[in-house]
Amino acid sequence: xxxxxxxxxxxxxxxxxxxxxxxxxxxxxxxxxxxxxxxxxxxxxxxxxxxxxxxxxxxxxxxxxxxxxxxxxxxxxxxxxxxxxxxxxxxxxxxxxxxxxxxxxxxxxxxxxxxxxxxxxxxxxxxxxxxxxxxxxxxxxxxxxxxxxxxxxxxxxxxxxxxxxxxxxxxxxxxxxxxxxxxxxxxxxxxxxxxxxxxxxxxxxxxxxxxxxxxxxxxxxxxxxxxxxxxxxxxxxxxxxxxxxxxxxxxxxxxxxxxxxxxxxxxxxxxxxxxxxxxxxxxxxxxxxxxxxxxxxxxxxxxxxxxxxxxxxxxxxxxxxxxxxxxxxxxxxxxxxxxxxxxxxxxx
Numbered sequence: 001x002x003x004x005x006x007x008x009x010x011x012x013x014x015x016x017x018x019x020x021x022x023x024x025x026x027x028x029x030x031x032x033x034x035x036x037x038x039x040x041x042x043x044x045x046x047x048x049x050x051x052x053x054x055x056x057x058x059x060x061x062x063x064x065x066x067x068x069x070x071x072x073x074x075x076x077x078x079x080x081x082x083x084x085x086x087x088x089x090x091x092x093x094x095x096x097x098x099x100x101x102x103x104x105x106x107x108x109x110x111x112x113x114x115x116x117x118x119x120x121x122x123x124x125x126x127x128x129x130x131x132x133x134x135x136x137x138x139x140x141x142x143x144x145x146x147x148x149x150x151x152x153x154x155x156x157x158x159x160x161x162x163x164x165x166x167x168x169x170x171x172x173x174x175x176x177x178x179x180x181x182x183x184x185x186x187x188x189x190x191x192x193x194x195x196x197x198x199x200x201x202x203x204x205x206x207x208x209x210x211x212x213x214x215x216x217x218x219x220x221x222x223x224x225x226x227x228x229x230x231x232x233x234x235x236x237x238x239x240x241x242x243x244x245x246x247x248x249x250x251x252x253x254x255x256x257x258x259x260x261x262x263x264x265x266x267x268x269x270x271x272x273x274x275x276x277x278x279x280x281x282x283x284x285x286x287x288x289x290x291x292x293x294x295x296x297x298x299x300x301x302x303x304x305x306x307x308x309x310x311x312x313x314x315x316x317x318x319x320x321x322x323x324x325x326x327x328x329x330x331x332x333x334x335x336x337x338x339x340x341x342x343x344x345x346x347x348x
Contacts, residue, residue, distance in 0.1 A: 041162050042146040042205035048160040050207045052100045054133040055200060057152045058086055058121070062093025070151030070200030071097065071121065072133045072209065074246070078126035081246055082199030083214050084112045084119045085176055097123055099130055100158045111249030115257065115320055117174070117181035117214050118242055120249045133201060136208025138187060138238030141165050149191040149213055151200025163191030172235050173313060174215050184317055186235040187211045193234030202236040211236030258324040258345035261288030264312045267300065278302055278333045280309040293343035295332060302338070303331035319345060
């Protein structure tokens with residue numbers, strides 16, 4: 001959770017990027033090549049011409065709730081990748097997409113994963129005539145590498161901004177509507193990302209999708225409330241994490257994250273000190289994988305994979321980044337005696 005501490009130390013407030021609808025046009029042209037090693041910016045004109053036809057503005061509504069955001073056609077058949085918080089206002093309601101040439105189409109929700117803030121839509125017209133964005137890899141990204149962000153900030157569709165990867169492997173928990181979105185291994189960029197860019201593309205200089213823009217940091221006002229636009233700290237979900245989750249959403253409609261079978265309660269260090277109990281994660285209940293690992297209600301988990309157990313989010317992140325059959329090494333205390341066990345994650 002060190003990266004969350006870094007964000008707090010910068011005295012900034014993380015906010016989920018909110019959005020409004022917009023419109024625009026773009027012309028296609030040949031793909032851009034990678035920037036030279038010493039180039040500070042991508043050649044944004046050819047990148048924009050290549051990628052904008054794949055970018056959509058998403059409108060979602062249910063009753064009095066409504067919102068808009070960005071997304072991209074990333075699979076044949078009209079499949080569109082975006083953020084969960086962009087489509088959540090339309091769950092049980094209506095969702096539509098607008099392409100860069102102004103064409104509108106209805107869309108249905110294929111699947112959503114609130115935990116990682118990802119969702120997949122399918123356009124009713126199957127995005128006929130619109131190109132599929134090329135998928136890159138986030139694994140090879142380097143700090144200082146130029147990138148381009150595309151979307152509809154402040155309702156202004158077909159907007160393109162450029163910058164660099166300013167940091168990698170950030171962990172950014174973002175409070176949502178009754179859920180916390182966990183941006184894991186997030187790409188930090190100074191490419192201007194504003195309210196409306198949510199779900200839009202972060203691409204490399206070859207126009208390949210390397211991240212899904214999801215959140216920004218803002219400077220709090222005198223009341224300590226965050227708000228406003230970009231201050232050069234944006235965060236994108238790496239495509240190497242997003243792509244397999246999107247595949248699972250298309251295949252089953254669900255994210256399929258494994259489970260530990262544990263119900264946990266954090267024990268603050270101050271409370272532990274006052275009571276003489278160990279600090280860590282109190283086990284409220286252990287079923288399935290947790291019970292098979294030998295854990296019982298009343299145990300206190302003091303370490304997760306060798307790191308001190310300070311937050312239940314450590315367990316959540318572990319399940320979001322691993323698959324069924326992978327293991328967690330947990331150190332726990334029972335009746336004053338410490339022990340270590342391996343917990344095998346199970347399918348949900």
